[in-house]
Amino acid sequence: MKIASLTTSELAVRLGGEGLSFSIGDFDICLKSPLESVAKAVSFFYGDYRLCEAGRFIDYRVHVAPPSLFRRWFRPQVNFSFDGLMPFKPLPQVQAFAMFEWGLNWVIANNAHQFLVIHAAVVERHGRALIFPGSPGSGKSTLCAALVNRGWRLLSDEMALISLANGLVTPFPRPVSLKNASIDIIRMFAEEAVIGDVIHETVKGSVAHMCVPVGSIEACGQQAIPAAVIFPRWQAGAASSLSEIPKGQTLLRVAENSFNYNVLGIAGFNALADMIDRCRCYAYSYEFLDDAVETIGGLVQNA
Amino acid sequence: MRFLRDPEGSCETFLSSEWEGLLRTARRANLLSRIACIVHDIGHLEQLAPKVRDHLSSALRVTESNRLSVLQEVRKVRSALAEQRVPVVILKGAAYIAGELAAAPGRLLSDIDIMVPVGQLQVAERELVAHGWMPTKFDAYDQRYYRQWMHELPPLRHLERGTNLDVHHTILPPTAALKPDVNKLWAEVVALPSYEGVFVLSPADMILHSATHLFHDGELENGLRDLVDMDALIRQSGNDGSFPEHLVQRAVELDLSRPLFYALRYCTALLGTPFPEQASILAEKNGSPDSLLVRLMDSLIVRSICAVFINETPKMTHVAKFALYVRSHYLRMPIYMLIPHLIRKQFISESRRQGTAR
Numbered sequence: 071m072k073i074a075s076l077t078t079s080e081l082a083v084r085l086g087g088e089g090l091s092f093s094i095g096d097f098d099i100c101l102k103s104p105l106e107s108v109a110k111a112v113s114f115f116y117g118d119y120r121l122c123e124a125g126r127f128i129d130y131r132v133h134v135a136p137p138s139l140f141r142r143w144f145r146p147q148v149n150f151s152f153d154g155l156m157p158f159k160p161l162p163q164v165q166a167f168a169m170f171e172w173g174l175n176w177v178i179a180n181n182a183h184q185f186l187v188i189h190a191a192v193v194e195r196h197g198r199a200l201i202f203p204g205s206p207g208s209g210k211s212t213l214c215a216a217l218v219n220r221g222w223r224l225l226s227d228e229m230a231l232i233s234l235a236n237g238l239v240t241p242f243p244r245p246v247s248l249k250n251a252s253i254d255i256i257r258m259f260a261e262e263a264v265i266g267d268v269i270h271e272t273v274k275g276s277v278a279h280m281c282v283p284v285g286s287i288e289a290c291g292q293q294a295i296p297a298a299v300i301f302p303r304w305q306a307g308a309a310s311s312l313s314e315i316p317k318g319q320t321l322l323r324v325a326e327n328s329f330n331y332n333v334l335g336i337a338g339f340n341a342l343a344d345m346i347d348r349c350r351c352y353a354y355s356y357e358f359l360d361d362a363v364e365t366i367g368g369l370v371q372n373a
Numbered sequence: 374m375r376f377l378r379d380p381e382g383s384c385e386t387f388l389s390s391e392w393e394g395l396l397r398t399a400r401r402a403n404l405l406s407r408i409a410c411i412v413h414d415i416g417h418l419e420q421l422a423p424k425v426r427d428h429l430s431s432a433l434r435v436t437e438s439n440r441l442s443v444l445q446e447v448r449k450v451r452s453a454l455a456e457q458r459v460p461v462v463i464l465k466g467a468a469y470i471a472g473e474l475a476a477a478p479g480r481l482l483s484d485i486d487i488m489v490p491v492g493q494l495q496v497a498e499r500e501l502v503a504h505g506w507m508p509t510k511f512d513a514y515d516q517r518y519y520r521q522w523m524h525e526l527p528p529l530r531h532l533e534r535g536t537n538l539d540v541h542h543t544i545l546p547p548t549a550a551l552k553p554d555v556n557k558l559w560a561e562v563v564a565l566p567s568y569e570g571v572f573v574l575s576p577a578d579m580i581l582h583s584a585t586h587l588f589h590d591g592e593l594e595n596g597l598r599d600l601v602d603m604d605a606l607i608r609q610s611g612n613d614g615s616f617p618e619h620l621v622q623r624a625v626e627l628d629l630s631r632p633l634f635y636a637l638r639y640c641t642a643l644l645g646t647p648f649p650e651q652a653s654i655l656a657e658k659n660g661s662p663d664s665l666l667v668r669l670m671d672s673l674i675v676r677s678i679c680a681v682f683i684n685e686t687p688k689m690t691h692v693a694k695f696a697l698y699v700r701s702h703y704l705r706m707p708i709y710m711l712i713p714h715l716i717r718k719q720f721i722s723e724s725r726r727q728g729t730a731r
Contacts (some may be wrong), residue, residue: 127389127424131397154681155399183431333438 074117081108083312089131090120093240095231095290097178098122099350101170103134104147111167114266115245115279118287132178134170136163141289152177165272171279172245173226179244185231185240186341187329191215192225193238195220195370198297199239201230201349203327208276209304212252215280216359217366219260224286225294234337237344238293243286245279253278296345297322298369302362303355312354312369320351374682376408378600384417392425396496401681402597405429407479408437432479438482443470446485451571452686453504454489459497460570461563464541464582468573469602471565476669478601478614484537486529490559491542496606497541498526505532544582551589553581553627576610577623584636588674596678597616597643604646617652625659637673638667658710671713 073081084090087146089102090112100122101112122128133151138158146163150173157176161175190203191214200217204210211227218224220288227246230239246266248256253276256263264281267278299320300312321342325331331338350369356362376395378382387395399405409432412418418426446528447463454461463471464481489497503507506529525541560571572584579706580603592608610616634656637728641653661667 125390127393127422129428130422153397160412181431182427183434325670333434335434335438337434 071121072115072117073119073121076121078109078113079258080101080230082106085109085112086345090131091128092116092119094119094244095120096264097129097161097182097242098126099174100128100131102131103166104121104172105134105136105163107164108166108170111170111266111279115167115281118282118284122347130181131169132133132175132177133174134173141199147184150176160360161183165269165338168247168269168277168279169347171247171253174244177340178229178231183330183333184235184306185233185329186334186338188230188324189228189329190230190324191227191231192241192294193222194225194239194241194294195222195367197294199225199230199294200366200369201239201296203230203299203300203324204302209252209302212255212302212304212361213302213362213366215246215248215252215256215263216259216363217279218261218286219247219256220363220367221354223289223294224282231295231340232296232335232343236293237296237341237348239296241286241290243282243290244344246345248278248280250275255359256280296349298352298353299346300354300366303353304357305355306357308357310354310356310365310370312352312357312365315353317341317346317350318371320349321346361366375645377604380411381415381417382390384412384415389425391424396425397427398681402471402516403481403595404479404598404601405599406432406439406481407601410436410479411435435481440470440477442536443467443482443485444466444539446534447471447568447571448578449504449531450485450501451502451568452542453506454497455570457493457496457500458570459493459500460572461497462572462574463565464488464528464544464560464574465586466602468579469606471568471571472563472573474579474606476605480602484539486541486679488541488543488555488558488640491555492680493543494526501529501538501540502575505534506538507532509537518560529687544585551585551628551631553585553629557627565589574605577620578627579614580620580636581627581629581633584681588625588635597681600636600678604640604644607640607646607648614618617649618655621652621656621659624656628658630660631662632660635670635674639678643678645674659660692713 073090076084081090083104085108091098093099093107101108103109135149135235137147137149137358141158146206147160148163148169149160150158150169152173158169158173172199179278188203188347189202191210192199192200192201194200194288202210202213214224215229224243224246225239225241226243228244229242231242233240245266252269253265255267263287266281268278270276270278301315325342328338328342331342334341354362354365356365378388396405399408409429412421412429413433414655418429421429429589443466447467450461466480467485468474469476469480508521509528509530518659524543524546525539529538529540530536531538543550544553544558558574558578561575561578563575565571573579576592583599583603583606589594610620621633624630637646639655641648662670678729
């Protein structure tokens with residue numbers, strides 16, 4: 071059963087009461103929130119996700135709620151908490167849904183050490199995953215959104231989960247977070263993209279989320295083989311240019327972009343080294359998304 | 374709580390919902406890694422449901438990286454202080470880990486606590502700063518507050534590694550009602566064989582320090598974790614032989630009978646820590662306040678320590694019964710005691726929130 075099969079009031083009752091439990095890839099998440107804005111956003115972005123049956127073991131229970139009664143009325147704020155931990159300072163309440171997304175990223179990065187967690191967007195075609203590690207501003211989410219709108223399957227726009235057990239990438243598809251100019255760029259690039267309300271004045275500037283295509287949600291149980299690591303770089307006036315880079319350098323750069331490389335120690339190094347061994351490694355600079363989609367599409371056909 | 378009292382039985386009988394409850398409570402209590410280590414040590418990890426195993430193996434990885442980082446920090450502190458020959462005592466969690474004690478497995482910590490002789494405090498501070506540990510509180514009020522009223526320097530943080538270091542010169546603020554003599558602690562410190570010039574407190578003093586920290590230093594947020602530490606330390610030192618009496622005697626010498634009484638009371642009640650009756654009676658005689666205050670403390674302490682169980686199911690009968698028992702007394706608490714407590718609680722939750730915020 072999908073979240074969309076709940077009526078608006080059923081959804082609100084679950085979110086405001088025991089919590090709404092649903093599956094994202096391997097993880098079963100339970101979200102509690104009394105806020106109407108969160109309920110609306112969940113129904114908009116997560117409608118096609120599977121509900122968990124009652125009594126199922128839930129991996130992470132998170133709570134998005136106003137800090138106090140007072141703060142409900144005066145400059146409303148919202149807090150994210152996870153088993154008594156509050157990793158962030160309260161945010162203005164209009165950012166509640168974004169806070170859920172960021173909070174869930176934090177929970178995975180700090181708790182799911184059965185994976186090497188790399189800060190990267192991941193897409194897949196023909197069972198082969200392309201990994202785009204990204205420092206903020208590199209345009210990984212934009213590129214990822216563009217590829218997803220051209221038929222690639224989304225595994226994640228934020229974190230590559232490399233299983234320590236088998237070295238494969240485990241999907242964790244969630245709404246793609248677009249920032250500032252990217253929002254309109256993707257709107258123009260793909261009319262069919264479903265993009266939610268823009269939230270202004272966040273720490274990351276203006277943010278809007280793009281819905282995950284149903285196909286990516288339904289295939290979220292299928293792992294993929296890492297095939298390439300690509301460092302994207304958007305640059306005004308740049309020609310589309312893909313160049314292979316040394317594996318050693320790639321390993322160091324990916325390690326820097328990993329959330330839990332230090333926690334994993336030797337196991338993390340081995341997982342990363344195995345992954346880099348399997349992958350072609352590239353630096354890619356571009357200006358236009360159409361060029362990027364074509365160049366990157368060519369990679370998998372040749373691979 | 375049932376798990377801590379009987380891990381093997383729990384591993385065999387826990388249902389998936391009970392595991393979920395345990396993992397969540399453990400996470401709240403900062404005990405998830407501890408529980409992962411216990412399950413691993415009794416050899417039950419492989420038999421658990423894959424989901425539960427994932428959570429526990431993740432926690433084991435955190436434990437190991439935490440352990441390595443603590444040991445590295447201890448080595449760095451040692452080499453920073455070696456030149457000026459400042460002896461250093463490692464305290465609390467870092468001591469359990471560096472000393473490979475029973476309380477070490479799964480013990481996580483965010484700050485390393487050390488103690489140096491008060492006469493060499495300035496030298497130690499200078500050396501540590503020279504080796505990259507920088508003061509974190511710059512404002513004059515904080516600096517003065519620490520230096521004048523506290524038993525430690527303003528917290529230091531390493532520039533490159535980002536690790537926190539608290540440098541103490543005794544175990545309680547000079548303003549505290551209890552006045553343990555720090556020289557007596559130094560007289561019985563135990564050298565760590567693998568680190569020259571680095572010591573830990575004697576087994577009895579370690580328990581007394583943990584108890585003091587928990588019951589007299591206002592550090593209740595990790596209350597259950599601290600009880601689990603003390604439980605492990607008491608069990609390790611043996612509940613037979615002369616240790617229990619020595620512990621009670623040592624508490625008298627150090628003027629720490631009160632915290633020891635509380636520690637034993639709540640360890641035995643909540644965790645079933647074995648402790649011989651005679652020594653318990655003696656500890657009670659030495660350290661118990663009048664019975665009204667004991668009841669008040671029962672309600673406050675148990676409530677704060679068991680706050681981690683807030684979302685628990687009625688299965689936590691040990692706690693529930695005990696909490697109900699104390700609740701009847703709690704209701705009799707005079708208002709003038711309740712109000713400062715509530716204000717204080719408000720304050721603690723606020724400061725904790727600030728502490729975890731980025």
